[in-house]
Amino acid sequence: MGQCQDRLNSVLSNLSSIYENYLYLKNYYEYLEIKPIIYSDKCRKSIIDIKQGIKIDNLSFKYPGTDRYAVKGINIDIKNGESIALVGNNGAGKTTLIKLISRLYDPDEGNIYVDGQNLKEIDCTEYQKMIGIVFQDYGKYHFEAKENIGFGSICDIKNETMITKAANISGAHELISRLPKGYASTLGRYFDDGCQLSVGEWQKVAVARAFMGNSKIIILDEPSASMDTTTEYELFKNIKEYTGKKISIIISHRFSNVRIADRIVVLDKGEIAEIGSHEELMRADGNYKKMFIMQAERYFSTGQELRK
Secondary structure: OHHHHHHHHHHHHHHHHHHHHHHHHHHHHHHHOOOOOOOOOOOOEOOOOOOOEEEEEEEEEOOOOOOOOOEEEEEEEEEOOOEEEEEOOOOOOHHHHHHHHOOOOOOOEEEEEEOOEEHHHEOHHHHHOOEEEEOOOOOOOOOEHHHHHHOOOHHHOOOHHHHHHHHHHHOHHHHHHOOOOHHHOEEOOOOOOOEOOOHHHHHHHHHHHHOOOOOOEEEEEOOOOOOOHHHHHHHHHHHHHHOOOOEEEEEOOOHHHHOOOOEEEEEEOOEEEEEEOHHHHHHHOOHHHHHHHHHHHHHOOOOHHHHO
């Protein structure tokens, strides 16, 4: 009787385990059946270069499952070779806007035009190959340093000259040169011979990845958040020189950095509050000036001269 009871308990336990695993398997197959909303279609128009620029026309977007607009009624004309900085409080819609520009999402209302062509009509894969981008949650790949940077342009992953140039722009070249095997050193500690990097050093490698290839659009979301002051200064000086003939979009909470941009777009609750150069926005005496003064006051004993 005791053995029968044990066998019965074992059968019931196995049945319960099978049912539980079936639920996971069901979710897995449902996941595999999901079709992408945004996909590459060879029937769509191809794009080789950007000559005129990007036009954002009455753009609005809200995330699924919510009625609140992440961005609403955005209108910006970005000329080829122009540098744009996006500033604003957390949740203002800055990262959402660059994800729409890079076509990770499609807008709910309005359109984005590249050289007069609707972005929805352009082949997605070809367009995204033209973008060098680094997000706040950048990847840390436990591969060799040259591969970490080369992932920014797979077709150029063996081009050591291009990899070194990208590393010089981001400031990663010096730290990689100090590693035991240089660019052949494995980054991270997943493997026994891996070299651990600090958060700021990982960020330099991620930024270098964005400068790989012949990108026409450079998008940097808080590219120097974990960098020291000297490295940050050198990075933004290099960015200005490198992106001279490219469209560059920079998100930063440090107003000393955004001054390099040709125009600054101030976002507030998903809408454009102000737009203009640093000098124009300071004369406008709006939100930008208030935020600039609040940040600058940390470095001075008084903010009276700044307010003037």
